[in-house]
């Protein structure tokens with residue numbers, strides 16, 4: 423429950439809508455109970471009238487119509503305001519979660535899968551709507567109805583007030599509380615198993631081609647089948663617990679009704695209550711239990727909402743990877759990079775960089791080469807302050823990265839990483855990410871510089887061609903060049919290129935090195951590559967070895 427309480431400020435923002443929904447659900451329930459009560463009273467009184475008693479038919483018949491009309495309108499209003507407030511609440515929760523998630527990426531929890539994260543951001547957030555709509559609201563409304571009817575009984579049929587009050591109280595408070603306690607574990611199981619099943623589907627879709635080729639599709643399918651069965655078993659357990667609780671509520675309703683009937687008949691025999699009033703009260707008692715059976719169905723979902731809330735809190739409260747300084751320094755003009763005595767290792771891993779020192783002048787183009795896994799990409803991550811060094815420092819324009827706002831650091835650098843993504847949108851939209859106000863002319867220049875202009879010109883819809891999810895409709899090399907065009911379009915004074923020519927054939931690779939020099943004139947370029955590049959491509963070549971950078975005087979060995 424504490425996990426749900428963590429969202430109280432977001433619930434409070436929608437307090438007005440949720441309160442209106444609560445009031446209207448109260449009106450609906452009251453009208454329902456009053457409708458049954460009045461009908462019972464009315465029908466009995468009418469029957470007695472035919473036995474010779476005088477009875478005014480007009481008032482009860484108009485009350486019956488009035489209550490049913492109020493019930494319909496109030497139910498409609500309750501659904502409208504309840505759903506409206508809940509949808510707004512979900513929007514707020516998603517916005518809040520995204521805001522908290524980004525500074526925490528990459529999350530330290532390595533066991534967290536992509537599919538699981540997606541599950542948290544979608545299904546787990548959705549599960550929270552049940553917290554109010556189907557659990558808290560109905561319980562509150564039922565509690566008010568129970569208190570009101572107990573008070574009326576205490577006035578008209580005091581003998582039955584206790585048996586009704588206790589039975590109803592147990593039905594709306596004790597049974598749901600017991601159900602929550604009993605289903606706590608199964609609620610968690612449902613949420614985690616559903617997330618595992620979703621993650622398995624995503625993994626299966628992503629790796630479908632490889633799984634088919636390696637003949638592993640059958641094993642994957644049976645793995646998924648096993649996950650689905652475990653999920654179904656957990657859901658079955660919850661349904662069984664909910665059925666027991668529903669049985670408990672029905673038994674309490676029967677107890678309240680028979681007890682009140684027995685005590686009511688004794689009061690009637692003693693002339694302490696009118697027959698029509700007694701029948702009306704008995705039907706009202708029956709009607710009030712309608713509220714409690716809704717609660718059991720809803721509370722069964724509350725445990726999944728609680729488990730979902732815990733999973734959301736786990737990512738929302740994960741430690742921030744790298745925090746901005748409290749009093750950041752403004753980014754100076756002209757951005758020389760100075761790296762001094764930098765040492766770095768990933769959590770508990772072997773040292774990757776050891777006392778690395780490097781100075782890069784503004785506008786200088788350097789290339790860093792070295793064996794796979796030696797630490798080249800890690801150095802770029804340190805420059806972007808995506809990870810922190812254990813010792814030593816990096817300054818940008820003479821200011822330590824830790825004294826700058828991350829947004830400023832990132833605005834001053836454009837990165838083409840090994841896994842730069844293409845988004846499921848048009849080529850234009852993918853490029854405009856780098857410079858939202860760029861003209862078509864600038865887009866074409868960037869595409870030409872990246873050696874992909876001709877290909878895009880030949881497309882039927884040109885810049886408005888959709889590239890599909892992860893650039894599915896273009897080849898790996900074309901996708902890479904589109905990402906490169908995006909980097910070239912950015913106005914960042916420092917350009918970081920991590921294996922920019924992956925996926926390009928040799929002529930395209932050479933053309934790229936040729937255009938890079940002119941396209942990035944005036945900007946600092948740090949090129950990380952395994953590819954052989956012609957002499958004159960960069961001003962300096964450095965080789966990474968033993969965690970340090972070593973100057974290479976003549977990069978002739980690289981020429982093909």
Ligand SMILES: Nc1ncnc2c1ncn2[C@@H]1O[C@H](COP(=O)(O)OP(=O)(O)OP(=O)(O)O)[C@@H](O)[C@H]1O
Nearest residue numbers: 768769771774792793794795796797798799800801
């Ligand atoms: N997120 C990470 N967590 C732990 N270790 C990592 C992580 N990323 C990289 N490493 C390790 O750090 C070392 C340096 O990796 P890095 O990616 O910087 O090498 P690289 O020189 O860029 O390699 P390549 O040329 O293959 O891209 C490798 O041993 C790698 O296994």
